[in-house]
Amino acid sequence: MNTPWNYNSAPAEIILRNSTMDPDEQQQLKGWLYDIATDRDKAAFTALFSWFAPKIIRFGIQKLNTESAANELLQETMSNIWRKAHLFDGDKGQATTWVYSIMRNLSFDMLRKVRSNREDTLSDDIWPIAEAELIEDNVFDDHLMSTHILKHINTLPEAQKEIVNGLYFQDLSQEQLATKLAIPLGTVKSRLRLALVKLKQQIGESK
Amino acid sequence: MITHHPKHELLSAFVEGELPASLSAAIAVHAEMCEICAKNIQHLTEESAANFFSPDVKTYNSYSDKPASNTAATDELSYEFMIDSITEDESIAELVVQEPLEIEIKGSTYQLPTALRSMSMMGWQKMGKLSRARLNLNEGALHSSLLHIDKDGGVPSHTHKGFELTLLLEGSFEDEMGTYVKGDFIWLTDKNTHTPHTTEGCLCYTVADDALQFIQGLSKLLNPIGAFIY
Ligand SMILES: [Zn+2]
Numbered sequence: 001m002n003t004p005w006n007y008n009s010a011p012a013e014i015i016l017r018n019s020t021m022d023p024d025e026q027q028q029l030k031g032w033l034y035d036i037a038t039d040r041d042k043a044a045f046t047a048l049f050s051w052f053a054p055k056i057i058r059f060g061i062q063k064l065n066t067e068s069a070a071n072e073l074l075q076e077t078m079s080n081i082w083r084k085a086h087l088f089d090g091d092k093g094q095a096t097t098w099v100y101s102i103m104r105n106l107s108f109d110m111l112r113k114v115r116s117n118r119e120d121t122l123s124d125d126i127w128p129i130a131e132a133e134l135i136e137d138n139v140f141d142d143h144l145m146s147t148h149i150l151k152h153i154n155t156l157p158e159a160q161k162e163i164v165n166g167l168y169f170q171d172l173s174q175e176q177l178a179t180k181l182a183i184p185l186g187t188v189k190s191r192l193r194l195a196l197v198k199l200k201q202q203i204g205e206s207k
Numbered sequence: 208m209i210t211h212h213p214k215h216e217l218l219s220a221f222v223e224g225e226l227p228a229s230l231s232a233a234i235a236v237h238a239e240m241c242e243i244c245a246k247n248i249q250h251l252t253e254e255s256a257a258n259f260f261s262p263d264v265k266t267y268n269s270y271s272d273k274p275a276s277n278t279a280a281t282d283e284l285s286y287e288f289m290i291d292s293i294t295e296d297e298s299i300a301e302l303v304v305q306e307p308l309e310i311e312i313k314g315s316t317y318q319l320p321t322a323l324r325s326m327s328m329m330g331w332q333k334m335g336k337l338s339r340a341r342l343n344l345n346e347g348a349l350h351s352s353l354l355h356i357d358k359d360g361g362v363p364s365h366t367h368k369g370f371e372l373t374l375l376l377e378g379s380f381e382d383e384m385g386t387y388v389k390g391d392f393i394w395l396t397d398k399n400t401h402t403p404h405t406t407e408g409c410l411c412y413t414v415a416d417d418a419l420q421f422i423q424g425l426s427k428l429l430n431p432i433g434a435f436i437y
Contacts, residue, residue, distance in 0.1 A: 100256035
């Protein structure tokens with residue numbers, strides 16, 4: 001913290017250096033994440049794990065200094081990926097950026113635990129998932145709202161189907177649905193998100 | 208319009224998760240109000256991710272250059288175990304919808320920014336038009352507070368032994384160097400002396416690594432206020 005930061009600084013436009021990531025590889029990572037989200041696909045998870053593990057370990061050792069902390073970071077990051085894959089939106093960014101954010105947040109909380117002896121997890125508030133962006137309002141625009149989407153909706157698990165039906169065919173709000181089904185609003189959002197990932201993928205495949 | 212932004216070095220450290228919580232929160236709050244910095248943070252995050260996850264990072268640090276022979280096999284085994292234990296969990300993460308948190312001070316109500324929402328806050332201490340609530344982050348010499356200055360209030364001329372960051376959450380104030388508005392990220396060091404004053408009143412989030420030093424005549428008598436504010 002000894003850098004003499006200037007008092008009045010104008011922000012400079014940051015120029016991106018060329019990423020060395022191969023686009024095919026990025027596509028592969030996205031594919032694995034979708035498979036985890038929609039099918040709880042362990043093979044896809046294993047592939048993703050093998051791809052990220054050495055890199056997460058390297059990051060962990062650099063930021064947290066010990067091998068055991070790096071291993072904990074790996075375990076926590078991969079476990080978050082397993083449980084949050086449905087929250088990843090491949091249209092908004094790369095899989096690497098998404099995984100990086102998860103890893104960085106966990107590393108931040110671990111570092112804070114060491115430096116300040118606090119167990120709070122402030123990273124979720126400092127780098128929140130923007131829910132408003134996550135659940136777009138106009139997901140079912142006209143061309144999606146055709147009859148052929150109906151058969152896809154029918155393939156959804158019951159819990160997701162009742163959310164989609166309630167929102168788009170009974171015109172209920174997310175809040176009304178939460179009350180009606182006696183579940184938290186966050187659960188409505190998660191189920192909707194999961195349903196959208198599945199529908200998008202199926203519609204994409206059948207095109 | 209916001210004219211004071213965090214420096215590039217701060218944004219980079221923020222993106223890599225290296226800054227203390229107090230400063231990380233300040234940058235997050237600023238970025239919520241400043242599109243330019245939000246965009247730069249997005250770019251830096253993509254860049255960091257590409258750097259750390261590019262296939263050919265081999266030379267990142269000396270720790271990882273240990274001989275692979277004796278760890279490769281055990282790694283594979285423990286990885287298999289890790290994968291099994293992670294995938295046993297069939298639940299998915301639910302989104303948590305949190306209500307905005309409001310605070311009330313001197314008859315005004317303010318909505319706290321998301322980044323400050325979960326921080327444990329001490330009670331308000333009041334001295335004239337100044338009110339301060341310390342945030343209990345336990346970061347050693349770094350002290351973080353909410354500072355409220357009532358209409359037509361101010362802080363006597365002072366400088367800083369270390370640095371003083373003021374992030375304007377609501378309202379505005381002015382000093383010898385200019386006028387500051389909501390969202391301004393004002394970083395002062397021991398080279399800067401100023402006498403902030405507000406006409407409409409303001410709420411600030413402050414982080415400082417040492418008490419203020421009052422410098423002018425009678426103000427020297429006020430040095431206990433410095434310890435009070437930061
Ligand atoms: Zn800015």
